[in-house]
Amino acid sequence: MSLHPQAAYPIPEDTQRVARAAFPHGNVYMEVADHLGTLYHDSQFAPLFPTRGQSAEAPTRLALVTVLQFAEGLSDRQAAEAVRGRIDWKYVLGLALTDPGFDHTVLSEFRTRLITGQQEQLLLDTLLTQARTQGLLKTRGRQRTDSTHVLAAIRVLNRLERVGETLRAALNSLAVVAPTWIEALAPSAWYDRYSHRVENYHLPKTDTARQALATVIGADGQTVLTAIDAASEQPWLRELPAIQTLRQVWAEQYLEVNGTLSWREVKDMPSPAELIASPYDPEARYSTKRDVEWVGYKVHLTETCDEDLPRLLVNVETTPATTPDDHMLAVVHASLEPRALLPTEHLVDKGYTDSQVLVESQRTYGVTLIGPVADDPSWQARAGAGFDKAHFLVDWDQQAVTCPQGKQSISWLPNTYPKNGMMWEVRFARKDCTPCPSRAQCTRAKKEPRLIGLQAREQYEALQDTRTRQTTVAFHQQYAARAGIESAHAQGIRRCGLRQARYMGLAKTHLQHLATATALNVVRLGEWWMGTPHAKTRRSPFAALKAA
Secondary structure, eight states: OBOOOOSOOOOOHHHHHHHHHHOTTOOHHHHHHHHHOSOSOGGGGGGGSOSSSSBOOOHHHHHHHHHHHHHTTOOHHHHHHHHHHOHHHHHHHTOOTTOOOOOTHHHHHHHHHHHHTTOTTHHHHHHHHHHHHTTOSOTTOEEEEEEEEEEOSSOOOOHHHHHHHHHHHHHHHHHHHOHHHHHHHOOHHHHHHHSSOOOGGGSOOSHHHHHHHHHHHHHHHHHHHHHHHHOTTOGGGGGSHHHHHHHHHHHHHEEEETTEEEEOOGGGSOOGGGSOOOTTOTTOEEEEETTEEEEEEEEEEEEEOOTTSOOOEEEEEEEETTSOGGGTHHHHHHHHGGGTOOOSEEEOOGGGOOHHHHHHHHHHHOOEEESOOOOOOSHHHHHSSSOOGGGSEEETTTTEEEOTTSOBOSEEEEOSOGGGSOSEEEEOOHHHHTTOTTHHHHOOOSSSOOEEEEOOHHHHHHHHHHHHHTTSHHHHHHHGGGGGHHHHHHHHHHHHOTTBOSSSSHHHHHHHHHHHHHHHHHHHHHHHHTTOOOOOOOOOHHHHHHHO
């Protein structure tokens, strides 16, 4: 498919006339088209297409259809039908009333081109550029970020299903690329065992029988791997993704002892977060957050929250489900900086903040984080009656610490256990601590004096300042706007299916999330221009009685 770029796609007069008659009070998509004109341009996607061959469908329209498709949670087939039959879509796309549209498979091909060419970010950034020119995106304003879990487009498998389905996927892959080779290798019993989907409903029920079946499947998989390693004339077989997945799953689920595979005991297995959950999406991971368990990914949405401006999503990050939130702010800021979208204040919850993030965000990007930090985990702080670090006076220039009783530390040394995040270890004298009347409030050690671990100065001071500030009324008033990001999650889940991955793999799921963010921005801009006010927080009639 070749591309012959066209400068613009004006809306035919008949389409305008019929659309305005059908929507006399306006339409969100038509408002966006009226204010922004042609959102995308063919030249932006020219690198994704060859210059020779049959003419491709205009990527300008395909990009718009992709966005509209996610705005309404439609499948490819439903989106292609909407292009043919909906007057508001024809208006936005600049199509004549009689235009027959295109086959739905073109949308899948277009998404593949975006991912292969690493141009999926164009969907979001082009709209944000247009919003900036309209004065709807403030430079160095205020933003908020939060994450939510995303379910992978796979079924959850137990261990026995996982190994059986992994081997079946490998055999199916070999049957496509090397049918003669696998036919010569496979005994007749394999056809009965792996021709159909492996489901727990059909598997043995007793532990002994399941253990025996796991051993049989393990031996079958090892036979395939050994044969592939010995296939010197076809070395490319070992590079097949299904074979690499088979090899990894076997390493996770089996132990080889004296040349014999044995089913791993649960205590001998790697962490669940490291295990492949399905052979069809090896990047999906199992994770938990509070009382939620899922297999899939996490998406981090960042949106603006400036007064008197529409709330626009400006950044999307998709990660495996096991990636901690506090690793992501540096990634978010690194993505926002080259696009000139960094905020002055960034509102986040406790999962994103630690002392290092507080310091690095301000030092590297000039971004002030607004959010609570974790409480001091020491027993003294939890008891509420002990002497935690906040009760000690730290003199960084003299490298000395003074305790609440006025005694000064005798040593300030580099920490010998850097994994705990502390840079320095401060020790008090035994002659001061042993007879101290407040010793029970300070340490539980029987003989040893009090030891205090300190981070680097900037991190320690940032952490202590935030812990003090987050108890004030002013902080709670400033931080209250962070809760609004939950509405972005809710809107994405209800309207665009954000919670469920449509596709398999991290790259495709990230494209889905970028298209979702762009779709939400289109809807929000359209409603902004139509004068639709921000929705207020719902409150039950009974709860409203209290306010009254």
